[in-house]
């Protein structure tokens with residue numbers, strides 16, 4: 001005879017017991033975090049900004065990596081890490097709530113990236129422009145800033161690279177977000193009436209083929225952000241916006257069509273900027289900006305130390321330097337931490353041939 005099937009009531013009782021256990025364990029963890037705060041304060045564990053370092057990016061990356069590696073399933077590793085991300089975010093808020101500025105307005109992908117990286121307990125403040133995010137952090141009004149730096153289809157965000165040139169801020173983390181664009185309309189708009197489509201220029205470019213195929217005659221209007229596009233179309237019955245989930249939710253728009261981006265793996269990388277250096281987490285990246293003398297073979301000289309030491313370059317970008325016409329600087333990202341002896345040696349060799357080398361920061365490779 002087959003085993004008696006488990007009933008819904010029995011399963012719910014089991015879930016209740018497990019939830020009580022989870023509740024106890026999460027509370028115990030939160031109590032530990034409170035003690036961590038006391039230990040840090042007693043030890044005077046201050047960073048370069050003179051403040052106690054409650055937020056520890058390298059430790060958070062290690063916690064999340066371990067959770068993903070040990071996850072037994074059936075939940076996916078990423079899903080489990082997201083749950084732990086929120087637990088840690090709430091634990092950090094008990095130590096001291098973290099304050100962030102991001103490229104706004106509310107509802108942008110940058111806000112989504114900020115919450116993905118820091119969790120929902122972070123206190124966030126939208127800024128109107130990338131350089132304002134830098135200024136807000138420099139002024140000490142917030143501890144960290146979140147800015148976009150490159151998109152997989154549209155390339156680098158020059159404003160962000162240029163802002164680093166005149167700033168002493170360091171990179172303390174990165175977060176990569178899959179970007180899904182939707183065609184959104186307000187409550188009184190019908191699809192066949194759409195004659196204008198608003199979005200940020202980058203998003204219009206990322207959906208160009210889809211727009212050519214489905215709305216070849218609609219006027220495309222570039223505005224300052226996707227969230228601004230979403231705000232605008234709420235009251236325009238003949239208009240649609242291209243924006244993401246956060247903006248759709250914030251402005252209560254209807255999705256006429258989902259995931260209209262031309263490239264299925266459209267993603268944007270964001271940087272976390274702050275005052276303090278981050279110790280090694282075990283899987284790190286370093287970003288530097290290098291000014292080369294204007295002479296033949298400069299690019300070769302620049303890359304040679306990396307090649308010699310077999311260092312994995314993940315990005316090389318060129319930008320005009322601000323010091324005069326025809327002078328360029330290189331933004332370089334590579335695997336490894338500035339405290340690794342191999343990286344220290346590479347940077348030393350680089351300094352011998354470069355006019356200037358500035359380390360923007362070593363930080364954990366994005367986990368989520």
Ligand SMILES: O=C(O)C(=O)C[C@]1(C(=O)O)C=C[C@@H](O)C=C1
Nearest residue numbers: 036054055056059060088091092
């Ligand atoms: O380990 C620490 O330093 C903590 O403060 C604890 C904790 C956590 O909840 O695990 C919380 C915040 C930090 O950013 C890192 C980790």
